[in-house]
Amino acid sequence: MRTVTIADVARHAGVAVSTVSYVLSGKRAISESTSERVMRSVRALGYHPNAGARALASKRSNVIALVLPLRAGMHLPVLMQFATSVVTTARRFDHDVLLMTADEGPDGLRRVAASAMVDGLVLMDVEIHDPRVPLLRDLGEPSVLIGFPADASGLTCVDLNFAQAGAICAEHLAGLGHREIALLGAPNVVYKRGTAFAERVMEGFVAAGHRHAAGTVAWPCEETFDEVCATVSALLERHPGTSGLVVHNEAAVGHVLGALRVLGRRVPQDVSVVAICPDDVAERASPALTSVLIPAEDVGAQAVNLLMAKLEGESVPEATLLNPRLTVRRSTAAR
Amino acid sequence: MRTVTIADVARHAGVAVSTVSYVLSGKRAISESTSERVMRSVRALGYHPNAGARALASKRSNVIALVLPLRAGMHLPVLMQFATSVVTTARRFDHDVLLMTADEGPDGLRRVAASAMVDGLVLMDVEIHDPRVPLLRDLGEPSVLIGFPADASGLTCVDLNFAQAGAICAEHLAGLGHREIALLGAPNVVYKRGTAFAERVMEGFVAAGHRHAAGTVAWPCEETFDEVCATVSALLERHPGTSGLVVHNEAAVGHVLGALRVLGRRVPQDVSVVAICPDDVAERASPALTSVLIPAEDVGAQAVNLLMAKLEGESVPEATLLNPRLTVRRSTAAR
């Protein structure tokens, strides 16, 4: 069963090859009747254009690259959500997605760009001093970053508005009457690495606390149960008036509840808890946690939308921030 | 800056286009001196073959498809590990990876196959009655499945040896002298869905228990803290002699430890616990859990190895089972 080519379709429909091409691309006006005859032949023969030939002739591959971060051991479940939403959205624009890891280094990006495999790039989980960024600049390939590097000028970046995520948590707790609130963040190493989002959450949290006249503290938090226990009890000892707790650490959130249980603090009667985490984690906890969601799907979809706009030659904003959403559950209560 | 073509390289090196091609592919003998001159030109000009043209002429795209399951809400962190190991291994064979979700349905697979975008397929997380399998059969595209469908004949499948994972846990506990052991598995819905691996773990666990004269029970286990608590306490009530517990549920593993703490059972003095989960989850728990690892990297890599062998026309085994590995930590002790 030989593969069906555009010539087969043309012959079957009794038209020229170019006519078939124009019917399919819509780049020239074709009469209703011809167009329909061609489409019938396309379906009858089960024709699918050869991607290589198309790319060669049109200089467009209809493929975008999705570049994962180099950092190993990053198995954030959200990454998978990003990825699937990127794929789904790209398909909506009739594009496919080439998956790359950054551990090929600059050469990898150079390779896919130079070989015309892809029309553009989406880089996930960009860090403040991301080595991929300078490369990207002189590659001149259309691209969108998820995350913000230190110098974002001339680039197109999308991200969750992390500062607002921190702020929303503080405001929710302050609104319930809590006057001393605390944030438990990522492990120390994350701040050291310069992962922007972690710091932004803290800043937003602290700023919003000040605005609402609530006392704030923000501590990093390791991820083993024992360390979480120690951190929580030290925190409550140092700041005994703390009645609101924000946890921005997906791995630790379960442990925090365990620690409070061990320390004899009831949630939400003694301490209200807000988590910044996926909904399923929040719902599995006991009590179910009031939480701020990271809208991974939206971020991925928006990144692709922007990239497609760039491919069409439209100009797009340099920065796009997506707003987080707070869901109230059973772990927060008025003081 | 026009893109560099093979003709540019040929001119620069003073040879014919075909000679450059043969140097690069190694498909005909080329003298050492010519070969070196060509390679120098390739580097000097920064030449990268145009992927589309190459695919068109050679009928090989050097791209494989990685197909994710349709099932949404599948947030197994291991999936990302699979994916990255597939990409890394594919690159080792000079192939790239096209990421697809199965929610395009059969047409999606048909499309990439018919358009010659990919040379072969890797399907992740295949279920017992996976709708993608019959399609795959008549597509006739080289493929490898991760997971086992009910009828695997004529296919190539790779997976973790889940039965052995269950067995290893039972043997470890029996070896420590535990005579009544229990398995807490996935939520009920998973067994209903016919996800093979969950059942296999149970079977392996039960069989090994029998072999070692230990009493076994296996219960499904939901994932919220409250339900885990209820399940664990019901289990211990119904089988008071239980001194060994295997948890095959990544989301619940933390809650199980919390539940035991609440119920006043010490780990490992009163109950030994083994988890089937990634190492980082096991290490974060308190006490650190003896665990059986799902070697996601190996599975992905092996899948690609097999696919590449098939693309070379070699014949490969229909079934490949990878062995799990038990790591002893602080949560298991002799009875």
Add this chain to the structure above:
DNA sequence: AAGGGTTGTCGAAGCGCTTCGACGCTGTTT
């Protein structure tokens, strides 16, 4: 009735690569 737009279709020229057959060498065999 002649000119001038539109509209719909066609033919052919590539796009950059691989691969096949051809051919001039040099070296070996008769």
Add this chain to the structure above:
DNA sequence: AAACAGCGTCGAAGCGCTTCGACAACCCTT
């Protein structure tokens, strides 16, 4: 000395598609 076999290289023919210019055929204007 003729015949032959490799070896190393070249030229040219595609691969299946897009796109450009050409050109009938038609409908309006003058």
